[in-house]
Amino acid sequence: MRVTRSCICGSDLHLYHGLMPDTRVGSTFGHEFTGTVEEIGPGVQSLKVGDQVLVPFNIFCGACFFCERELYGNCHNTNPEASAVGAIYGYSHTAGGYDGGQAEFVRVPMADVGPTVIPPDIHGDDAVLLTDALPTGYQAAEMGDIQEGDTVVVFGAGPVGIFAAKSAWLMGAGRVIVVDHVDYRLEFARRYAQCEVVNFKDVPDMALHIKKMTDWLGADVCIDAVGCEASGSAMQSLAGRYMMVQAGSATALHWAINSVRKGGNVSIVGVYGPTFNAVPIGNALNKGLTLRMNQASVKRHLPRLIEHIQAGRIDPKAIITHRVPLEEVADAYHIFSSKLDDCIKTILIPPH
Numbered sequence: 272m273r274v275t276r277s278c279i280c281g282s283d284l285h286l287y288h289g290l291m292p293d294t295r296v297g298s299t300f301g302h303e304f305t306g307t308v309e310e311i312g313p314g315v316q317s318l319k320v321g322d323q324v325l326v327p328f329n330i331f332c333g334a335c336f337f338c339e340r341e342l343y344g345n346c347h348n349t350n351p352e353a354s355a356v357g358a359i360y361g362y363s364h365t366a367g368g369y370d371g372g373q374a375e376f377v378r379v380p381m382a383d384v385g386p387t388v389i390p391p392d393i394h395g396d397d398a399v400l401l402t403d404a405l406p407t408g409y410q411a412a413e414m415g416d417i418q419e420g421d422t423v424v425v426f427g428a429g430p431v432g433i434f435a436a437k438s439a440w441l442m443g444a445g446r447v448i449v450v451d452h453v454d455y456r457l458e459f460a461r462r463y464a465q466c467e468v469v470n471f472k473d474v475p476d477m478a479l480h481i482k483k484m485t486d487w488l489g490a491d492v493c494i495d496a497v498g499c500e501a502s503g504s505a506m507q508s509l510a511g512r513y514m515m516v517q518a519g520s521a522t523a524l525h526w527a528i529n530s531v532r533k534g535g536n537v538s539i540v541g542v543y544g545p546t547f548n549a550v551p552i553g554n555a556l557n558k559g560l561t562l563r564m565n566q567a568s569v570k571r572h573l574p575r576l577i578e579h580i581q582a583g584r585i586d587p588k589a590i591i592t593h594r595v596p597l598e599e600v601a602d603a604y605h606i607f608s609s610k611l612d613d614c615i616k617t618i619l620i621p622p623h
């Protein structure tokens with residue numbers, strides 16, 4: 272495929288910060304991309320040269336036990352060496368070692384099942400957000416099993432959290448609260464997803480604060496759209512063949528478990544590379560919580576999300592703040608990672 276657009280994702284920051292095991296120097300990052308089919312292999316029936324396609328970030332076979340159940344993020348055949356994670360473009364050898372789409376060209380394996388031809392009335396900027404950020408936010412809300420009128424708290428006002436908040440309304444939430452510490456992102460979330468916002472720098476005790484906001488019950492549903500947070504110096508470890516795995520923390524996950532009401536649901540889409548031994552699992556048990564988590568199964572959500580976009584219920588491309596030539600990718604990572612220049616979502620444009 273000749274890449275037309277690729278995005279930088281919060282997941283790429285885990286690689287960038289050295290939080291993902293088995294990230295090898297020389298691998299090409301990028302799991303959110305659209306492009307033009309340039310060449311097809313002999314096994315490909317469903318695409319032709321010249322098609323404009325969006326490619327879900329999961330690489331999946333479409334035929335195994337998991338794919339039959341639409342758990343494409345857990346496909347058994349494309350990353351057979353790893354017991355836990357399915358294969359993901361440009362996401363370390365832990366996720367299969369496939370090269371990604373922050374490039375001019377990318378090889379798309381299993382091309383009969385993954386790529387979706389972009390409908391003519393879907394804008395290219397919306398299409399690239401359908402490869403991950405929007406379906407992941409949507410699945411985060413779906414895994415929360417939101418009931419009519421529920422109070423939903425979303426941790427993280429990045430693209431995934433913002434789309435989770437927007438999706439929560441589509442699923443019947445009565446109240447949506449988004450938590451972050453970056454003011455411009457909270458302000459964007461407040462306008463775009465019509466939610467209440469909390470800056471965690473202003474809150475000494477998150478669980479207590481959410482309780483106060485909810486008649487002392489706690490939220491019905493909490494969503495972790497943050498994942499592992501880097502601590503320590505990151506890029507210094509980029510030497511030799513592997514990046515060293517850094518220490519990380521899991522604050523948002525603690526807050527999600529502690530802020531939800533008894534019997535509530537916690538939905539985790541934030542990605543955790545390292546193992547955490549201090550997750551408050553005792554609190555989760557005592558409160559009778561339901562915890563759900565997964566890599567999003569992008570393809571499963573596409574028909575419904577395309578319908579939402581066509582009907583004008585959601586405008587994904589509104590979150591794009593930066594459009595950068597691929598050659599400037601290093602600066603673009605720095606700006607996105609450091610939350611500079613009001614950056615929410617960056618699209619990289621290859622030179623052709």
Ligand code: NAD
Binds near residue numbers: 430451452
């Ligand atoms: P992002 O980095 O743009 O956004 C994360 C936001 O969380 C930032 O705005 C940051 O300020 C905020 N934050 C940091 N610590 C926080 C805390 N303790 N409480 C509340 N907010 C906090 O990333 P994104 O692209 O929105 O992705 C969010 C997460 O979702 C990442 O972990 C990413 O890896 C993950 N992800 C998962 C899947 C999946 O399929 N499960 C897919 C895509 C992304």
Ligand code: ZN
Binds near residue numbers: 280282302328
């Ligand atoms: Zn992503």
